[in-house]
Amino acid sequence: MEELKYNDEESDEETVPKIHFSVAMWDFNQCDAKKCSGRKLARFGLLKPLKVKQRFPGIVLTPTAAHCLSPSDKNIIDTKGIAVVDCSWAKIKETPLNSLRPTYGRLLPFLVAANPINYGKPCQLSCAEAIAAALYITGFPDISEYYLSKFSWGHSFFEVNGDLLKRYAACSDGASVIEVQTKYLKEVEEEQKSNRLSLPDYPPSSDSEED
Template identity: 40%
Template sequence: MQIFVIEFEQDDPKKCTAKRMIRKGFAIRVRTPKGILLNPISNKTLSYEDREIIQKRGLTVLDSSWNKSDEKFFKKYENSLSRRLPFLLAGNPINYAKPFKLSSLEAVAASLIIIGEKELGLKLLSLVKWGPTFYKLNENLLEAYYKKSEREILEVEEEFLAGYLGGP
């Protein structure tokens, strides 16, 4: 299973989780997206249905700073294989407990868990000391999203958000 990173060099290199994935041999730096592209503004949600594409063509993460990336930035990378992650909370110290503000490593690990590659996802999380925090924070959601279709994930997400935001 190949993991690709498009780097924009916007973060502190010592704290950059994408660089860590590359250094440890879990990811490869590329200039253009390959396979499924993690993109937070995508209309499609990553699901188990994407597993075959990821196994054959890989998974790409855009490694940019949340402070320097806006909708216009992400729009440039929107394509038919773009996917957003369902609701998850960041476990990293910079954006701790903020919805959707995941590090590149958290996003890739969550993606792998969702598509049924839990062991590899947990191995990735072990590269950072706060990896277990991310998993614990999202364990129930990740288990609910695990090996589910996009429709099922959207139902879980909607139900969770209704409770999280105090809805009906």
């Protein structure tokens, strides 16, 4: 498995946006510490580790949430911050996510991972990608890009999901984000179907001839 690569040094010309809200993470110690994007952000001082049973007042990105993140959540992030759960996708069912009891639990809409471990996999984002996606959708694009600039692969996330992120960011609430997601997935399905139908009819691979 390819190891994540990071940009550990900031460029002298890099513009550092003002981050006035809290960004945090619960770490369930299920991932390789050397490949954990959340721990790398913590090392840069861009993320605060939380204890497993510690409460967080702001937006919490968790797969147990009942509502989808949307631009209408901007004020909550602006005043109370945002947190993410760091756990293995293979161990979601055995992770005590319900113990977090978030006031503002949110699901991210459909996006595709671009990190080297899960590249191309739908919805299996790293902590850094999840935070960056949420910040972009809710109206903090500069901070979103700054967070992913810490990773050599970070630009790939925006290349893969750029159009979809802009669509989500233009929505008004969770319902409209779901509508955009549904429309996008339908477009992808129709495109795939069209590509299959456009393939030429190749002759059978058997060497035998029909009578």
